[in-house]
Amino acid sequence: MFKHIDKYILLFFIMMSVFIYDTGNCQEAGSDPAYLFYKGNTHYEEGNYTEAIKAYDSLEQTGHESGNIYYNMGNSYFKINEPGMAILYYERALRLMPRDSDLNSNYNYAKSGLTFDISEHKVPLSRHFLNLFSFLSLNELTLSVSFLLLAAAAAFLARMYIFAFRKRSLFLIFLVFILILPLLYAITNRINLLNSEAVVITEIAEARFEPFKSATSHYTLYRGMKVRIISEKKDWFKIKRDDNKLAWVMAHEIKRI
Amino acid sequence: MKLIAEYKKTIFIFLYIFLISATAFSEDVAFQISANRNIIQTGDAIQLNFKFDKIRDVPVIELPDIEGFSSRYLGPSTEMSIVNGKMTSSITYMYRLVALKTGIFAIGPFSFKHNNDTFTSNALKVEVSSLAAPGSGSTNQAAQDRIFLVMEPEKTELYINEEIPLKIKLYVNGLSVRNIRYPELKYEGFSVEELGKPRQYQERKNGVIYDVVEFNTTFYATKTGTLDLGPAVLGASIIVKRQGRGRSPLDDFFGNDPMNDLFGRSEAEPIELTTERISISVLPLPEKDRPEGFDGAVGRFSMEAGISPASVNTGDPITMKISISGNGNSTSVTSPLIKIPDNIKVYDPQVTQDGNTKIFEQIFIPLSHEVTALPEARFSFFNPASSQYETIVRGPFSVNVAKTVGSKRAVIVDSQKDTVQRTAEDSIGRDIIYIKESPGDIRKTGQYLYNSPLYLGIHLTALIALAAFYFYRKKIERLKNNTGYARRLKAPDQAAASIKEAAKFIDKNMTAEFHDSVFSIIKDYISDRFNIVSAGITAESAPVILQGRDVDTETMQKLQAILDQCDLARYASATITGETMRKSLTELKKVIERLERLK
Numbered sequence: 001m002f003k004h005i006d007k008y009i010l011l012f013f014i015m016m017s018v019f020i021y022d023t024g025n026c027q028e029a030g031s032d033p034a035y036l037f038y039k040g041n042t043h044y045e046e047g048n049y050t051e052a053i054k055a056y057d058s059l060e061q062t063g064h065e066s067g068n069i070y071y072n073m074g075n076s077y078f079k080i081n082e083p084g085m086a087i088l089y090y091e092r093a094l095r096l097m098p099r100d101s102d103l104n105s106n107y108n109y110a111k112s113g114l115t116f117d118i119s120e121h122k123v124p125l126s127r128h129f130l131n132l133f134s135f136l137s138l139n140e141l142t143l144s145v146s147f148l149l150l151a152a153a154a155a156f157l158a159r160m161y162i163f164a165f166r167k168r169s170l171f172l173i174f175l176v177f178i179l180i181l182p183l184l185y186a187i188t189n190r191i192n193l194l195n196s197e198a199v200v201i202t203e204i205a206e207a208r209f210e211p212f213k214s215a216t217s218h219y220t221l222y223r224g225m226k227v228r229i230i231s232e233k234k235d236w237f238k239i240k241r242d243d244n245k246l247a248w249v250m251a252h253e254i255k256r257i
Numbered sequence: 258m259k260l261i262a263e264y265k266k267t268i269f270i271f272l273y274i275f276l277i278s279a280t281a282f283s284e285d286v287a288f289q290i291s292a293n294r295n296i297i298q299t300g301d302a303i304q305l306n307f308k309f310d311k312i313r314d315v316p317v318i319e320l321p322d323i324e325g326f327s328s329r330y331l332g333p334s335t336e337m338s339i340v341n342g343k344m345t346s347s348i349t350y351m352y353r354l355v356a357l358k359t360g361i362f363a364i365g366p367f368s369f370k371h372n373n374d375t376f377t378s379n380a381l382k383v384e385v386s387s388l389a390a391p392g393s394g395s396t397n398q399a400a401q402d403r404i405f406l407v408m409e410p411e412k413t414e415l416y417i418n419e420e421i422p423l424k425i426k427l428y429v430n431g432l433s434v435r436n437i438r439y440p441e442l443k444y445e446g447f448s449v450e451e452l453g454k455p456r457q458y459q460e461r462k463n464g465v466i467y468d469v470v471e472f473n474t475t476f477y478a479t480k481t482g483t484l485d486l487g488p489a490v491l492g493a494s495i496i497v498k499r500q501g502r503g504r505s506p507l508d509d510f511f512g513n514d515p516m517n518d519l520f521g522r523s524e525a526e527p528i529e530l531t532t533e534r535i536s537i538s539v540l541p542l543p544e545k546d547r548p549e550g551f552d553g554a555v556g557r558f559s560m561e562a563g564i565s566p567a568s569v570n571t572g573d574p575i576t577m578k579i580s581i582s583g584n585g586n587s588t589s590v591t592s593p594l595i596k597i598p599d600n601i602k603v604y605d606p607q608v609t610q611d612g613n614t615k616i617f618e619q620i621f622i623p624l625s626h627e628v629t630a631l632p633e634a635r636f637s638f639f640n641p642a643s644s645q646y647e648t649i650v651r652g653p654f655s656v657n658v659a660k661t662v663g664s665k666r667a668v669i670v671d672s673q674k675d676t677v678q679r680t681a682e683d684s685i686g687r688d689i690i691y692i693k694e695s696p697g698d699i700r701k702t703g704q705y706l707y708n709s710p711l712y713l714g715i716h717l718t719a720l721i722a723l724a725a726f727y728f729y730r731k732k733i734e735r736l737k738n739n740t741g742y743a744r745r746l747k748a749p750d751q752a753a754a755s756i757k758e759a760a761k762f763i764d765k766n767m768t769a770e771f772h773d774s775v776f777s778i779i780k781d782y783i784s785d786r787f788n789i790v791s792a793g794i795t796a797e798s799a800p801v802i803l804q805g806r807d808v809d810t811e812t813m814q815k816l817q818a819i820l821d822q823c824d825l826a827r828y829a830s831a832t833i834t835g836e837t838m839r840k841s842l843t844e845l846k847k848v849i850e851r852l853e854r855l856k
Binding site: 033034037044060063064065066067069071072075076078079096097102105106109110138139142143146153157160187191194 | 688690701703712719723727730
């Protein structure tokens, strides 16, 4: 009887490990992305930053991405004095490798040279809470949930086999699910931001009450600021600032992260 | 060989007696000095004895400096004698003197105070003659010193802060000197650099060729007035040949090596050489014509200065590099005077020294695009050779400052999170960190775990597996704990298996066995299905058991028919065909199927 059960457990772990291995190797075969990356690097080393950006762009067009590619693109844009685009790519890189010290240093440096509207708006409390998980990428957050689920499953199995564990297991399982909840909240939030977050790439972007140029300006956005895109209409994006103020900006003034 | 040794020994004994008698003292003198020899050559050693008669509690006497000799305390020796029933005792302190100079030297008299009594010794004369120096080839060096230390400052009158070379030279002629240590210099009111590695050469002095060990350094005065430099003290060992003449009574006691007597013995004798004190006159720097910005630099210097880059944006740093080199006290050289206008921010210079050159690197940040030049650098120093102040001016340096492009501010910025206070050089020239050299973990754009079918599939599979496992486990536990449930579950399977076995009897035409088997199947099935004891089930009781359990009439009739047929075959030996038996078996299957449907 027990032999059979052990087999099932083993099978479960094998499946989990295959999955973990698989996530680490989600890239297609072929050397094209790597070739384009090194080509970009060579241009960068020679000081041809525009050419470097072209090479990295071509790599991006192949439908591939990595934190390092975005980081190098950010550097290249910074070198040609386009800090808005640099910040956009640093933001993209941060989604994939939030703990990279070089990236954080360059990101802060790029941001420090920009003008920001430091007027009234406050950062909402939920953002403070979400910032607690900012050191983890979306995949890492997802994996954390998987491991917590695995821990819960292990506790569940232990409950069936180990009599002494029976009393404490319920509490443990409960605890694991309590831990999972904030993670799920953070994951949901990240997923929502994936296609809605954008960075201002022009030096100044006027956020207006209505989607046309003659409309009254609501507030001014500066290069490098982050906003959320709520909806689209022709050449306009409806956006929301941190303080939940809605406005319209022209599509070419911001770019999705 | 042995004869020569004996002969030498006898001569030494006579010499010893002679020397003792030459230094004989009268009974009235309680403090007596004596030497084992009074005619020696430079580099030779004598033993000097301080003898106190009738008292033994005299402490060890510290020997004063004796001209022409270096001295070393050897140890005490006590003596007791009883003559005509009267006991006398004495103590002798022994010293070893090594002759360093030639000439006739007086040793003593020495005075010594003990228990309010003053003891005064007698005096001795020791004649030190020259040893023929190899390589000197001269005979007129009788009065020359064989080893001495000299201190030679380049000047004895100097200005405060003026750096002066100083030489400390050890002269040796015809002696073997070992273990030469660095000289120790005593001084007050001076700053003396560390002594460099000594150089060795030969020098003719007063017609005699000496081996010279020269130590070089520099010094400067830190206060004015007349100051004493020195003495310098140097420790070394000279190799002394003791050709049996330095024999002591101990040698006799312990015996003597004839080979030593023949060839003599060599011993390293520690010595300490001291130079004269030198009086240095230190002058203050003149107040007259003292230039603005003069900060105490004394010497003769030249200055070079340059800036880089010459074209910058507002807020970008410009480095000014100033090199001051020359002969003089580099410690007194400080940063040149630069008058900074308000529209330029400046950081403290970084100072490095490379030999005689002192380099100042200073960062300037133009805060406005109106800055057209960096101010001049003025360096003033006092030249002791001309006794005048001199000033070198470099600059002003033209710069081209452009307005900062875009919204960059003309300030040095740090990350918001970085709360550590940085030094100026950390902030200056800050730039982005270099690109990544490897592409890292390349993946398809927008592909995340949360939207990966594989990831979700695995989780779903795992969840189903866990649930299945849970229910399976529950079932196993029920089977273990509930016998009725277990019997109920196994009843149809067991019946089906037994029916298969019974069918075999039909083929073999074993009627009785077939019907026994069929009855047994019915009995066991009913027993397991309804969890009752099988022993009490008979052909009569079986329908009764089923009556209270909602069994339909048709099933009851079929079961009754099968049971009746079993009774006939088993007890009445009726002839039953194979066809009938097959039919019975089919009916039995139907009955069991019907009974299985019961709740």
